[in-house]
Amino acid sequence: MERISSPLDEPNEIGKPRSEVADGCSPCEHEAIEAARALMLSTLRYGLSIEAVASSVQMSKRHFLRLFKRATGTTPHNWRLGEKVRCSQLDLLNGDLSLTQIAHRYGFADHAHYTRVFRQIVGTCPSAWRSQAARGSAPTWIARFEVLELLAEYQDSNPEV
Known part of the structure; x- marks a missing residue:
């Protein structure tokens, strides 16, 4: 069966799929990280557990920690x-x-x-x-x-x- 390609799968000017950005995160993953950052900012004074933040963006804690570090260069903490x-x-x-x-x-x-x-x-x-x-x-x-x-x-x- 032939795979149906998406415009995001086509290479951009530097030869990488358009769905990938410089840090290796997809646009969807960046949206999730931004949503998590917004949630953490709105709860700075009392804080949420990392588990709760990860859950809010439908990710496991481990995956969220890896993705956050890849996207921001630091840990959520x-x-x-x-x-x-x-x-x-x-x-x-x-x-x-x-x-x-x-x-x-x-x-x-x-x-x-x-x-x-x-x-x-x-x-x-x-x-x-x-x-x-x-x-x-x-x-x-x-x-x-x-x-x-x-x-x-x-x-x-x-x-x-």
């Missing part, structure tokens, strides 16, 4: 940590909440855990970053690609987190 820190910077700029309140707001165990993760990602502790930002000498927002790079370094140096 590290991506979520980076987003927590990035979003917490807005609360630091606002200045209404204590560091302990911010830590609990984003699901960190305590002030020390929040400070440790923040320092690994941003390069300084949250209180120093807040002071620098109040003086106008700290960046008000860290870029996502910087978060991913710093998270990879953090994971390498702290495998237990």
Whole structure:
């Protein structure tokens, strides 16, 4: 029996099927990863288990972890940590909440855990970053690609987190 081809199976300019992108994920898989990222962002403050996120995009946990890492370059856990820190910077700029309140707001165990993760990602502790930002000498927002790079370094140096 002859296989029916799809336009996505035809090679593109560089000879790869159009259904494949640079990271090897199909457009459907990218949509699933984007849906998972949106879900994780909407639940940053209380978090969902990786199993629940994987289930929400109809994937097994193992397949989701592999696919997420292939598509984003980092694990879902590290991506979520980076987003927590990035979003917490807005609360630091606002200045209404204590560091302990911010830590609990984003699901960190305590002030020390929040400070440790923040320092690994941003390069300084949250209180120093807040002071620098109040003086106008700290960046008000860290870029996502910087978060991913710093998270990879953090994971390498702290495998237990």
